[in-house]
Amino acid sequence: MIRVVVVGAAGYIGGELLRLLIGHPEVETVAAVSSRFPGRRVDGVHPNLRSATDLLFCSADDVEECDTAFLALPHRTAMAQIDRWIARAKQVIDLTGDFRLGDPEVYRRYYGSEHVATHLIDAFVPGIPELHRESLRSADLISVPGCVAMAGVLALYPLAVRGLVEPTAQFDARTGSSGSGATAGAANLHSVRSGAMRVFAPTGHRHEAEISRHLGIAAAMTATGVEAVRGVQTICHATLRPDVDTSAVRRAFREQYRNEPFVRLVAHQRGNFRYPEPKILVGSNFCDVGYAVDEEAGRLVTIAALDNLMKGGAGNAVQCLNIRMGWPETLGLSFPGLHPI
Amino acid sequence: MTTVHICPKCEDQVQISQPARLNEIVECAGCHCELEIVALNPPVLALAPEVEEDWGE
Numbered sequence A: 001m002i003r004v005v006v007v008g009a010a011g012y013i014g015g016e017l018l019r020l021l022i023g024h025p026e027v028e029t030v031a032a033v034s035s036r037f038p039g040r041r042v043d044g045v046h047p048n049l050r051s052a053t054d055l056l057f058c059s060a061d062d063v064e065e066c067d068t069a070f071l072a073l074p075h076r077t078a079m080a081q082i083d084r085w086i087a088r089a090k091q092v093i094d095l096t097g098d099f100r101l102g103d104p105e106v107y108r109r110y111y112g113s114e115h116v117a118t119h120l121i122d123a124f125v126p127g128i129p130e131l132h133r134e135s136l137r138s139a140d141l142i143s144v145p146g147c148v149a150m151a152g153v154l155a156l157y158p159l160a161v162r163g164l165v166e167p168t169a170q171f172d173a174r175t176g177s178s179g180s181g182a183t184a185g186a187a188n189l190h191s192v193r194s195g196a197m198r199v200f201a202p203t204g205h206r207h208e209a210e211i212s213r214h215l216g217i218a219a220a221m222t223a224t225g226v227e228a229v230r231g232v233q234t235i236c237h238a239t240l241r242p243d244v245d246t247s248a249v250r251r252a253f254r255e256q257y258r259n260e261p262f263v264r265l266v267a268h269q270r271g272n273f274r275y276p277e278p279k280i281l282v283g284s285n286f287c288d289v290g291y292a293v294d295e296e297a298g299r300l301v302t303i304a305a306l307d308n309l310m311k312g313g314a315g316n317a318v319q320c321l322n323i324r325m326g327w328p329e330t331l332g333l334s335f336p337g338l339h340p341i
Numbered sequence B: 001m002t003t004v005h006i007c008p009k010c011e012d013q014v015q016i017s018q019p020a021r022l023n024e025i026v027e028c029a030g031c032h033c034e035l036e037i038v039a040l041n042p043p044v045l046a047l048a049p050e051v052e053e054d055w056g057e
């Protein structure tokens, strides 16, 4: 058993981490740090954990040494506290945006402030098992990507890495309300959000920079909030290089994801769920990926769906932990989702 | 016994239990399309006709 701490444990990602880690057979969750609720019961904030734990939230100062610290903090907070957690934990798995971008200048452009721990940027391994599995086996600093970025990267990576598409692509993402966090303000009132299809980032979304970084192409992204609590769906529009046909696209996806435990190819000819649908992935760690090709126009459309709190956050972080510890990658992550829901 | 064939839609492998019958319908596990056995020796698979969906096009 290893001893883990969740920092920022009262948020949605923090709660999802606690749910997964409390149920994980190799992990003892020793502390749930919250600056808002120290001393209060964890299951008061996360009612789904009633009878699963008697843990109380604590302050960061109460935490002694541990094996692994998960940082589920607001953006910019992780880099301000990073030295403290590196000193107390053997591994730090960061779920904020602070160490996702490799370049402090790009960070400033997308996050609007200076990076305050630039000396550590290169030390973080991106928490994308499908791209960085070998590096993750020995990584002590892991930066888990954003939910929309994860979907966007998995949607196009097999084509981009093989040079089968032109080096620019558009990503149209739709996302549920839980992506706004547990402390969202007036913009996320039910009266404002319900029934809306709100375009909240037609340009400049932070995950755009991450997608560009990992795919090595110029990504342009739009993001729309839709009527769902959990879920992200990203549709990618790309142009195929000359002479790339449907067969080559299919082969790229098959080869790339054949042995991936959490990526499933969904491009079906029949049934009610022919392409990736976030709804049936709620609570699961799968990312479903599909594609369609217009050979005449040389146009490729790929689709990726995931649960933003799972493969788009906490689930993916636990998958990274499993890899780092040499455990089976699916340990504690086998829930297949619900249908109907 | 089963014989292995290639799906004409997605090129995934499709297994057919033998002896197969002419006009038998099998489903591809890769793309979930319905395939009809249109010849027997050797077996030939063709896409079975299907009903189109319209979601407001």
Ligand SMILES: [Zn+2]
Residues within 6 Å of the ligand: B007, B008, B009, B010, B011, B012, B028, B029, B030, B031, B032, B033
């Ligand atoms: Zn098929």
